[in-house]
Amino acid sequence: MIYNAEDWARLRNAVFAVSLVAWVVILLEPRASACCAVNAAGVSWTVLLAAHPPASLAGNWALMLIAMMAPMLVAPIYHIRISSFARRRARSTMLFAAGYGTVWMVAGIVIVAVELIAAWRMPGSYLPATIVGLTAVLWQASPFKQRCLNRCHSHRPLAAFGFAADLDVFRFGLEQGLWCTASCWAAMLFPMLLPEAHFTAMAAVAILMFCERLDPPREPRWRWRGFGTAARSLSLRLRGPQRDPAPLTAVS
Amino acid sequence: MTLPKEAxxxxxxxxxxxxxxxxxxxxxxxxxxxxxxxxxxxxxPSAESSGGVYLGLEKVRGTFDAAVLNTYINLPEDARPADHRDLMTESVGLYGLRRASTLQGENKSPGLTFLLDITQILTELLTSKSLNSEEIRVTIVPDRPLPDSITIVVGRVSIFTTSSA
Known part of the structure; x- marks a missing residue:
């Protein structure tokens, strides 16, 4: 409700730090990332499933989500913080994260299953990644994607007292998770299907998804989107502070 | 100049x-x-260090831009607002309401949000001991009655405080 730049910066830094830790874990132990964990060359489906137990896949998927998605949650978490009583902020944030994570974990069942099937049927092939990559490019430019992004920007009023407040932030997490999943599913699937260069692809997709959230909501229509606001912001920073125009002088 | 700390x-x-x-x-x-x-x-004990108190009208939505809303604090039920001008905080114009209420429009989220400074009026009500400390009644009155077909929705009415840095 009342925006405070310092409070925003503190929250942003904390969320980015959480994301950074997840990235470091993935970088140091690539097999800890869901997108790098499947190796199915020449094995049967049964052996493949035995080599990748569901708990391990779920943990890896969760780590990948934290690394890639956390930076996009600064705005909704800030909305929760300024809409909640101070003593409830941590609890509300946790409930929001639980709702948001639930949707992505359910979506992860489908996404990881597609990854496993692709790795089993076409090990080492770029074909699945190419198909999904082209789908992701098409989805990225579509009006349906814009509708999802617009919904991600929507932060509705939240109840403040009692169980209603808990339920409201959990529902808010579910809603954000739903529209975020609808917006990012193709981009998230793409790096997981690549036979190599997973980390680079993950980083590129994470940057794209973060930058597209910086763009304001727009009318849904076909257009390229993703780096408009980020490019303008970077350009302004690189050019530095601009001089004021010359003052007007009286002409006699 | 002192900047407001966290609200x-x-x-x-x-x-x-x-x-x-x-x-x-x-x-x-x-x-x-x-x-x-x-x-x-x-x-x-913290009266000097406390900052302002604000009334928030969050996510106001509707299709009728041509309205001005007057807000009152602690207006008795069935009282005529015109008889209690001392309880009125501020007026807000709803210019841009229709556009702001369109979900897929340019706005970041549907609706308009207003923050009104109620520090002065709360202080006066507290001094005169005419304010319930647990609940505060807020009345919103259009300057002219709204047409029958029109409804304006206020998403949430809230009260905030900030303290000076």
Whole structure:
């Protein structure tokens, strides 16, 4: 409700730090990332499933989500913080994260299953990644994607007292998770299907998804989107502070 | 100049408030800490360091731009607003309401949000001991009655405070 730049910066830094830790874990132990964990060359489906137990896949998927998605949650978490009583902020944030994570974990069942099937049927092939990559490019430019992004920007009023407040932030997490999943599913699937260069692809997709959230909501229509606001912001920073125009002088 | 520090929520009403005809009232329930912070406006130990208190009208939505809303604090039920000008905080114009209420438009989220400074009026009500410390009644009255077919919705009515840095 009342925006405070310092409070925003503190929250942003904390969320980015959480994301950074997840990235470091993935970088140091690539097999800890869901997108790098499947190796199915020449094995049967049964052996493949035995080599990748569901708990391990779920943990890896969760780590990948934290690394890639956390930076996009600064705005909704800030909305929760300024809409909640101070003593409830941590609890509300946790409930929001639980709702948001639930949707992505359910979506992860489908996404990881597609990854496993692709790795089993076409090990080492770029074909699945190419198909999904082209789908992701098409989805990225579509009006349906814009509708999802617009919904991600929507932060509705939240109840403040009692169980209603808990339920409201959990529902808010579910809603954000739903529209975020609808917006990012193709981009998230793409790096997981690549036979190599997973980390680079993950980083590129994470940057794209973060930058597209910086763009304001727009009318849904076909257009390229993703780096408009980020490019303008970077350009302004690189050019530095601009001089004021010359003052007007009286002409006699 | 002192910049406001982090804002803190003191209380909210229980849900959406629909405005029709000549307006509507709602009750903002204060948290325990909120009651203490409001009481501190008058002579409390932190009275000097406390900042402003603000009434928030969040996510106001509707299709009728040509309205001005007058907000009152602690207006008695069935009282004529015109007889209690001392309880009026501020007026807000709803210019841009229709556009702001379009979900897929350029706006970041549907609706308009207004923040009104109610520090002065709360202080006066507390000084005269005519304010319930647990609940604050907020009445919103259009300057002219709304047409029958028009409803304006206030997503949430809330009270905030900030303290000076």
């Amino acid at each position: 803190e929520l003191l209380g909210t009403n229980s849900g959406e408030l629909e405005l029709k005809g000549s307006g509507a009232s709602t009750v903002v329930k204060l948290s325990t800490d909120g009651q203490r912070r409001v009481a501190a406006l008058v002579g409390g």
